[in-house]
Amino acid sequence: MSDIALDALDRAIVAATQEGLPLTPAPYADVAATVGSTEAEVITRLARLLEAGVVRRIGAVPNHYRLGLSHNGMTVWDVDDAEVDRLGALIGALDFVTHCYRRPRALPDWPYNLFAMVHGKSRDEVEAKRAEIAALLGETVRAADILYSTRILKKTGLRIAG
Amino acid sequence: MRQPVAPAVFDDVDRRIVNALQGGFPLVPRPYAAAAEALGLAEDELIARIGALTASGVLSRFGPMFDAEKAGGAVSLAAMVVPADRFDEVAAVLMEMPAIAHNYERCHTLNMWFVIATETRAGIGAAQRAIEAATGLKVLLFPKVREYFVGMRVEA
Numbered sequence: 552m553s554d555i556a557l558d559a560l561d562r563a564i565v566a567a568t569q570e571g572l573p574l575t576p577a578p579y580a581d582v583a584a585t586v587g588s589t590e591a592e593v594i595t596r597l598a599r600l601l602e603a604g605v606v607r608r609i610g611a612v613p614n615h616y617r618l619g620l621s622h623n624g625m626t627v628w629d630v631d632d633a634e635v636d637r638l639g640a641l642i643g644a645l646d647f648v649t650h651c652y653r654r655p656r657a658l659p660d661w662p663y664n665l666f667a668m669v670h671g672k673s674r675d676e677v678e679a680k681r682a683e684i685a686a687l688l689g690e691t692v693r694a695a696d697i698l699y700s701t702r703i704l705k706k707t708g709l710r711i712a713g
Numbered sequence: 714m715r716q717p718v719a720p721a722v723f724d725d726v727d728r729r730i731v732n733a734l735q736g737g738f739p740l741v742p743r744p745y746a747a748a749a750e751a752l753g754l755a756e757d758e759l760i761a762r763i764g765a766l767t768a769s770g771v772l773s774r775f776g777p778m779f780d781a782e783k784a785g786g787a788v789s790l791a792a793m794v795v796p797a798d799r800f801d802e803v804a805a806v807l808m809e810m811p812a813i814a815h816n817y818e819r820c821h822t823l824n825m826w827f828v829i830a831t832e833t834r835a836g837i838g839a840a841q842r843a844i845e846a847a848t849g850l851k852v853l854l855f856p857k858v859r860e861y862f863v864g865m866r867v868e869a
Contacts, residue, residue, distance in 0.1 A: 555783075556785075557784060557785055565777075565779060565784060568776050568777050569776070569777070569779060570774055570776070571767070571774040571775050571776040572738075572775060572776035572777070574745075574760050574763060574764050574767075574775070575760070576743055576745060576746065576756060576760070577742055577743060578744065578745070579740070579742065579744070580742065590742060594740045594741070594742075597740055597777065598740050600777075601740075601777075603783065604780055604783050605779060605780055605783040605784050606777045606778065606779055606780070607778045607779065607780050608735070608736035608737070608777075608778055609736065609737070609738040609740070609776065609777045609778070610734040610735050610736045610737060610738040610775065610776075610778075611730070611731055611734045611735050611763070611766070611772050611775050612735075612772060612773045612774050612775065612776075612778055613731055613735065613771065613772055613773070613867050613869065614770055614771060614772065614773045615867060617769070617770045617771045618731075618771065618867060618869050620867060625819065625826070636859065636861075639859065639861035640861050640862070642861065643861030643862050643863045644862070644863075648863055649863060649867070650863060651860070651861040651863055652790075652857040652858070652859065652860050652861065653857065653858040653859040653860075653861070654790065654855040654856065654857055654858055655854075655855060655856070655858060657853045657855070660822070660823075661823070661853070664858075666790075666855075670867065696821070698819040698820060698821045698823075698826070699819060699820050700817040700818065700819050700826075701818045701819065701820055702817065702818035703815075703816075703817055704804045704807070704808070704816040704817060704818055704825070704827075705804075705807060705808050705813060705814075705815060705816035705827070706814075706815050706816075707813075707814055707815070
């Protein structure tokens with residue numbers, strides 16, 4: 552998967568669909584009408600963007616809170632840089648981890664280089680999942696923490712310029 | 714903590730829709746019809762239910778989920794240590810900045826965590842400086858070095 556250059560039509564399709572597909576029998580034809588193209592071209596473009604990873608997936612984007620997953624903990628781990636990619640792949644594969652990233656440390660206050668977001672219906676459920684991650688990481692962990700969210704201050708979603 | 718509100722009507726059909734359609738929506742001329750057939754539903758019923766799930770907030774939306782960085786933009790996680798007596802004031806500053814997509818209060822010395830999303834890579838540093846200028850507080854950036862694959866699916 553490599554970066555691809557988006558042309559004006561790709562950008563117009565992104566802008567026309569990033570808040571959702573039309574809830575009509577032929578949504579791609581409706582997008583095509585909006586951007587001045589054809590249904591076949593819109594389908595071809597979206598398939599190409601999906602292939603290139605610009606589109607992660609197409610479908611339902613659930614709201615965790617509305618599904619009862621109201622507790623989220625950002626688990627953070629300090630592991631050896633030589634091991635972090637192997638461990639990150641392992642943790643990302645857990646079905647309850649919704650995001651998993653390697654990020655830079657901010658020493659001396661922030662020694663953590665591996666981030667994994669965990670959601671649950673209760674604080675206990677999140678703690679149990681965190682313990683599963685800790686067990687998988689084992690002795691490679693030098694330091695760890697969990698940051699629970701206590702308040703959503705803003706949530707507008709990412710907007711990509713069209 | 715915001716209280717999760719179970720939608721008044723969320724039946725087994727809704728659950729099957731949410732669980733089955735978190736990806737793989739068909740790229741064909743009648744995609745709802747194709748997806749409905751796989752679920753044993755009629756096209757118009759699937760469309761109506763997705764509309765209702767979106768209206769009630771169970772779904773944030775229904776459609777393509779983009780990777781902003783691959784689409785040419787830039788994204789970075791960021792955090793600040795905000796004194797308790799300035800917390801609301803600083804949150805209000807970020808609320809007004811279009812480059813800030815999400816902002817969470819978290820239990821830690823670094824108590825404000827947010828996502829900066831801009832059209833260009835240079836925009837991230839510019840947003841960081843703008844926040845520092847507006848608040849007098851240091852903004853730590855935690856851009857992703859690497860993303861590990863996750864299914865990004867939740868069980869309804």
